[in-house]
Amino acid sequence: MRKLVKLLKAYRIQVAAVLLLTLLQALLQLYLPTLMADMVDKGIVNGDIPYIIKIGIFMLLVAAGTVIFSISASFFSSRIAMGFGRILRKKMFAHVENFSLQGFDKIGTSSLITRTTNDVMQVQQVLTIILRILIMAPMMFIGGIFFAVSTDPKLSLVIIGAIPIIILAIILVAKKGIPLYKTMQEKLDQMNLVLREGLTGVRVIRAFDRSAHEENRFNEASFDFTCTAIKVNKLMATLTPFIMLVLNFSIIAIIGFGSMRISSGDIQVGDLMAFIQYAMQIMFSLIMASMMFIMIPRASISADRINKVLDAEPDIKDPEQISDPLDVTGHINFEHVSFSYPGASVPVLADISFQANPGEVIAIIGGTGSGKSTLLDLIPRFYDAGKGSITIDGVDVRDITQKKLRRNIGYVPQKSVLFTGSIANNIRYGKEDATDAEIREAADAAQVTGFVSETENGFDSVISRSGANISGGQKQRISIARALIDKSSIYLFDDSFSALDLKTEAKLRASLQDKTRESTVIIAAGRISTVMDADRIIVLNQGKMAGTGTHQELMETCEVYQEIVSSQLSEEETA
Incomplete structure (x- = not known):
């Protein structure tokens, strides 16, 4: 993940803005329980209606500020994550384009597609969460403990006693989840491989009446992936309910011990209500942190897979001392x-x-x-x-x-590869600035003009994906014209x-x-x-x-x- 974070340099101002907005949001949320305690202890207990209205309006303004900061931070963090994903995909594609044919064989085309799409998406999603939670969770946790201890040091022992239990649960779940996430991504590669073979080889499959066999292959790969995904999601799904269980028992303990503290005159009712709010903020900060620990293992696996592509050295490199002939x-x-x-x-x-x-x-x-x-x-x-x-x-x-x-070199491969677009654009692929006259000249030499003239739109006729709407011989002739267009x-x-x-x-x-x-x-x-x-x-x-x-x-x-x-x-x- 650290290597990929370097790509965020282009968004450093937006990242700073997100962190600042999240910090302000956290501070305002921590301030609300204090205002509520003042309203109860000074307003409601004393029947001071003007004070209640004054504090109530102030609380509404603080809540509105929290909402504004939250929406703004979400907007900027989403833009950063989407931009980061775009940069990463572009970098991966450009790097993979330098691979030799052996390089493609080592990783596999299906795996490269998965890494460029699904793996980048996983990193993208966790980046959005990290940008929001990176400041929010520690601020809510540290601030909540600070205010709770300030309110009643003895009562805060209940919260301090619950925190190690939650942290231990997070560590255990993350430790078991990371290997499963790695296995899940590998099985996703396999499922994509079977799917790709089934779609690209559909003519052969139908010709030999092997549709049922291929369906079984895909179902097996899909079921294998599904079982692993269910297993890891079941594991991760236990974390939040467990934290909520600890939180609820903690609240029960706080109310029980708090009522005793109120009876002895050590704290007031408003202080207990504020204390409960701080306890909930501390627990929710841990829930937010647990979300990071749920997402980060999978994202770390995806990041490792992406880095393996980016770190792969091309087998074929340009020479350090160039000896290019002039002509x-x-x-x-x-x-x-x-x-x-x-x-x-x-x-x-x-x-x-x-x-x-x-x-x-x-x-x-x-x-x-x-x-x-x-x-x-x-x-x-x-x-x-x-x-x-x-x-x-x-x-x-x-x-x-x-x-x-x-x-x-004018190269015509054994398997004709055409791209979606017009016939003219496919021929022009060999020379980007080729004129219409040059296209026609190359087409004449490659015996393309004959069948093109019979089409409704001529050289503007659209070729579908992989040239599925033209014959093998026509594809070969267009490939030859593409090689001939540039001397x-x-x-x-x-x-x-x-x-x-x-x-x-x-x-x-x-x-x-x-x-x-x-x-x-x-x-x-x-x-x-x-x-x-x-x-x-x-x-x-x-x-x-x-x-x-x-x-x-x-x-x-x-x-x-x-x-x-x-x-x-x-x-x-x-x-």
Whole structure:
């Protein structure tokens, strides 16, 4: 929590205002029992009506002041908490954006969503309470004891004897509650994971008629979370009734011993009434403190989870000594590159070496799991090579800033990712200041214009979440247009033509030749028709290079390539 409190610097004036308003509210509330005692002892007992009216009006003004200060403090504390939450969410999102793909895998997407929403909300709520209770509870507690002792030191022993019992109960409940809150947040992560899988995979679930199975999975995760939540809430729910029980017995004891003190003439009736009010203020200050102890354990768990995200160092960092080339021409060189995913016993890529030059089209082909996508991911530094080096224009990619590196790469991922908005805005994602003419030019090259012209609103047609309202081939073409809109020295196509029919693919590859003539183009694909016209083909087999050369050369020298070709093409096409 201490690390997160530093984010409140922007609201230090408002925090000071809340503390001051709460202090004034506490002082006025402590003053009311004294006024009531004076009204009873000097006004009611003596029948002094003008004095009663005078004190009564003054009490109303004090009560009104208490209400005004309370509302003002609540207003400012709510604004501070909401602003704090906004800053924290923004900071978390910006930090997570710097994570490598391994960084996302370590924490998990579902957990990151929970931490950015639910955990921030928990901290936000407890901040609102702390701002109000931080001053109020100690003031009411200390002030109440001071005035109670001032009124009757002997009678105040009843309150002093009850306080340790309440404090002990708060400590015991908090000690048992903290581990349960941690477990509850972890089970909330699991429930969100199952829910996310069920919603994103709804087509597969329906296709295989597994709706009942997924409902059972979610019900189990939800029931698990519910049981833990009920257990911890039952535990916390016992605290306030216990404190009220101690308070009521204390009041009974105060009235009993107080009546004896009145009979002996040690105190007056008004003093006893004021004393009861002070006792209630002391007990309620402890109830307020117990609310903090109920909320703080859960918020502390949430704060720890947030701090783990903020403290996580990105696996991929910019170099301390920047060696950014002035102009990237696109000469790529892999020298004995190997890569393994964390925890994997076998490397995904092993001893990969090749060169790619501007104006060349390099194709990478291999079976499923051969490492094609991973090889492409190493160039823009989505991952860093474990062994060997990858250089661009003679400079190691690890010595180039990520911004400079990726700005010179046009990347089309294997899974087309589109954002909610118009088709034009999705294409413009590749170049923020792109003109309508540039959008149309990129769309023409990517064979997007054909299906866009058939829509009612053209390039202003809205794409729904994840592109659910268009086909896979259309999504791929829009992704390609997004990469082509900004002139890049390097283009990476990760199986980006798999959803296209052969006719559309042929047109697209023909237009790409003109668009990327001076750039280095690397295409990863599993389809022979996509790669056979490349200047050079690299064949991967279980992460290793099984061969390299043109289509004709590989047909003569590479057995793995021959097997791939024979599995996809007829003898006539092969010939």
